[in-house]
Amino acid sequence: MSTAQSLPALAADFPAPQIAYSALSPMVAVFGAALIGVLVEAFAPRRARAGLQLAVALLGLLGGLLAVGLLAGTREVTAVGAVAVDGPALFVQGTVLALGVAAMLLLAERSLESGGGAIVAQAATVPGSADERALVGTDHLQTEVFPLAMLAIGGMLLFPASNDLLLMFVALEVLSLPLYLMCGLARRRRLLSQEAAVKYFLLGAFSSAFFLYGLALLYGYAGTVSLPGIAAATQVTASNDGLLYTGLGLLTVGLLFKISAVPFHSWTPDVYQGAPTPVTALMATGTKVAAFGALLRVYYVAFGAIRWDWRPLLWVIAIATMAVGALLAITQRDVKRMLAYSSVAHAGFILTGVVAATRAGLAGSLFYLLAYGFTTLAAFGILTLVRDADGEATDLSSWAGLGRRSPMVAGAFAILLLALAGIPLTSGFTGKFAVFSAAADAGAAGLVVVAVVCSAIAAFFYVRVIVLMFFNEPAADGPTVAIPGAFTSAALALGVAVTVVLGVFPSPLLKLADQAALFIR
Amino acid sequence: MSPAYYLYLSAILFTVGAAGFLLRRNAVVVFMCVELMLNAVNLTLVTFARINGTLDGQIIAFFVMVVAAAEVVVGLAIIVTIFRTRQSASVDDVNLLKY
Numbered sequence: 001m002s003t004a005q006s007l008p009a010l011a012a013d014f015p016a017p018q019i020a021y022s023a024l025s026p027m028v029a030v031f032g033a034a035l036i037g038v039l040v041e042a043f044a045p046r047r048a049r050a051g052l053q054l055a056v057a058l059l060g061l062l063g064g065l066l067a068v069g070l071l072a073g074t075r076e077v078t079a080v081g082a083v084a085v086d087g088p089a090l091f092v093q094g095t096v097l098a099l100g101v102a103a104m105l106l107l108a109e110r111s112l113e114s115g116g117g118a119i120v121a122q123a124a125t126v127p128g129s130a131d132e133r134a135l136v137g138t139d140h141l142q143t144e145v146f147p148l149a150m151l152a153i154g155g156m157l158l159f160p161a162s163n164d165l166l167l168m169f170v171a172l173e174v175l176s177l178p179l180y181l182m183c184g185l186a187r188r189r190r191l192l193s194q195e196a197a198v199k200y201f202l203l204g205a206f207s208s209a210f211f212l213y214g215l216a217l218l219y220g221y222a223g224t225v226s227l228p229g230i231a232a233a234t235q236v237t238a239s240n241d242g243l244l245y246t247g248l249g250l251l252t253v254g255l256l257f258k259i260s261a262v263p264f265h266s267w268t269p270d271v272y273q274g275a276p277t278p279v280t281a282l283m284a285t286g287t288k289v290a291a292f293g294a295l296l297r298v299y300y301v302a303f304g305a306i307r308w309d310w311r312p313l314l315w316v317i318a319i320a321t322m323a324v325g326a327l328l329a330i331t332q333r334d335v336k337r338m339l340a341y342s343s344v345a346h347a348g349f350i351l352t353g354v355v356a357a358t359r360a361g362l363a364g365s366l367f368y369l370l371a372y373g374f375t376t377l378a379a380f381g382i383l384t385l386v387r388d389a390d391g392e393a394t395d396l397s398s399w400a401g402l403g404r405r406s407p408m409v410a411g412a413f414a415i416l417l418l419a420l421a422g423i424p425l426t427s428g429f430t431g432k433f434a435v436f437s438a439a440a441d442a443g444a445a446g447l448v449v450v451a452v453v454c455s456a457i458a459a460f461f462y463v464r465v466i467v468l469m470f471f472n473e474p475a476a477d478g479p480t481v482a483i484p485g486a487f488t489s490a491a492l493a494l495g496v497a498v499t500v501v502l503g504v505f506p507s508p509l510l511k512l513a514d515q516a517a518l519f520i521r
Numbered sequence: 522m523s524p525a526y527y528l529y530l531s532a533i534l535f536t537v538g539a540a541g542f543l544l545r546r547n548a549v550v551v552f553m554c555v556e557l558m559l560n561a562v563n564l565t566l567v568t569f570a571r572i573n574g575t576l577d578g579q580i581i582a583f584f585v586m587v588v589a590a591a592e593v594v595v596g597l598a599i600i601v602t603i604f605r606t607r608q609s610a611s612v613d614d615v616n617l618l619k620y
Binding site: 123166169195197205212216217219220269 | 602
């Protein structure tokens with residue numbers, strides 16, 4: 001550092017960064033809509049807010065989706081090497097945006113509760129207080145949830161596209177912080193909801209500290225935090241392996257927390273159960289898809305050269321995740337909690353695609369993420385419909401005989417459960433086949449055997465719910481199935497349609513995933 | 522003085538923070554332990570910036586501070602909300618969701 005230089009000379013040393021805004025347009029659209037949402041919150045009259053917020057959010061998401069479509073085929077590193085816009089990033093961004101549209105529709109549904117949707121009228125009121133009772137039956141709504149959701153979705157778009165660890169950390173926080181708040185905004189059962197927010201926040205902050213320490217050690221190892229820079233260092237440097245492996249391990253803790261892999265899964269059932277169901281739908285799909293996108297980029301781009309070192313670790317984690325998720329889901333008496341453990345098990349199944357460390361593994365993981373995302377989102381959407389006097393009736397026993405009373409909703413839920421179980425002619429089967437065959441080709445046959453056994457165990461609890469719904473007598477005081485409003489119907493129709501179409505006719509999307517499956521290095 | 526001592530110190534601070542996170546019961550103190558972990562990371566980053574002779578580590582430390590500040594805003598909001606509901610900030614009292 002020479003301090004003798006004059007200011008103009010310094011300015012010449014630091015040229016303005018080149019930022020290709022066209023390549024960043026999906027993120028610009030979503031973050032722009034989020035900021036407009038904040039302004040709407042500040043200036044629009046209360047009555048107009050909910051409608052305006054939804055319109056702004058949907059415009060932003062659809063604009064982002066359009067931008068992703070226009071960018072298809074782009075391979076570009078921009079913003080001084082910090083953002084990589086390539087096939088996997090765009091595929092994950094498109095998936096997150098489409099899931100975001102559906103989740104936003106679920107959030108905006110207000111016909112299911114008198115006065116408002118799943119979101120609290122005024123989050124600052126103490127549960128059970130006179131202030132809260134005064135708001136019952138009014139059409140108040142904490143409309144801040146829409147800009148918060150948009151900021152979270154924006155972070156989810158940036159996370160898989162980050163080409164350096166610092167940006168990845170910032171994106172991780174941008175997607176997490178709004179979600180912590182959104183978890184605490186349920187209209188019913190607010191104690192559970194606030195508890196979910198506290199647990200998610202404390203554990204999330206803890207895990208991101210590990211991610212950050214991993215980043216610092218890798219910076220010490222490679223002298224840079226850019227993923228290609230770390231990859232180059234792993235190929236030339238033979239010393240300081242301790243820093244590399246400790247850093248990689250700590251970084252992995254932060255990423256595995258976000259995809260809720262065992263042993264970092266314990267927050268998942270609590271938070272998924274306590275959060276408002278539309279928010280759970282967004283967390284279980286968008287966050288997981290984005291975090292897998294980031295995990296794939298870290299492992300394939302930065303640590304591709306040392307894959308023989310991390311593959312055994314991910315083997316063990318994949319097996320533990322599948323087994324624990326599937327076995328604990330069997331013991332659950334609550335449908336929402338069961339779906340949470342099912343999402344843990346699915347994280348394990350997708351990890352088998354990551355372990356493959358080949359192009360086919362990447363393509364299979366991308367396809368699986370999209371298929372899993374739509375199926376899970378629609379499954380959580382159906383949970384919002386089955387209600388009793390206390391709100392959503394998620395107790396498993398109260399779902400008995402639901403197929404006799406509302407065959408449409410129970411039939412749709414059965415299709416989604418069969419897809420999650422991986423039965424042929426649904427998207428779940430195609431996705432499982434894609435990741436398992438990729439893992440087997442890459443020499444992980446043992447892992448595939450375990451994965452198939454775990455799929456069979458998982459099929460048991462999915463089928464149990466179907467049997468319960470169709471072959472049991474309905475309870476006399478059982479829950480009723482609400483008529484879904486237009487928004488929920490649209491989201492559910494999208495989820496079920498994608499599930500069926502990708503099962504019957506998967507080849508166009510498989511081909512697209514295969515074309516997309518090449519990271520820019 | 523060798524810069525490696527700062528790395529040892531930051532590792533110790535990080536461990537103290539992690540241990541405090543697992544052992545303390547008050548949500549605010551638990552959260553302070555996370556902040557201690559983040560500051561330990563900052564010390565690591567600055568030390569590596571010195572060892573490597575690049576500025577990146579010092580710049581990253583600024584980003585970490587900004588993110589930590591944002592996290593405080595969200596975290597204290599959540600902790601205050603649950604304190605108002607339960608008149609307690611103990612993490613042992615948030616036990617309705619389990620199994």
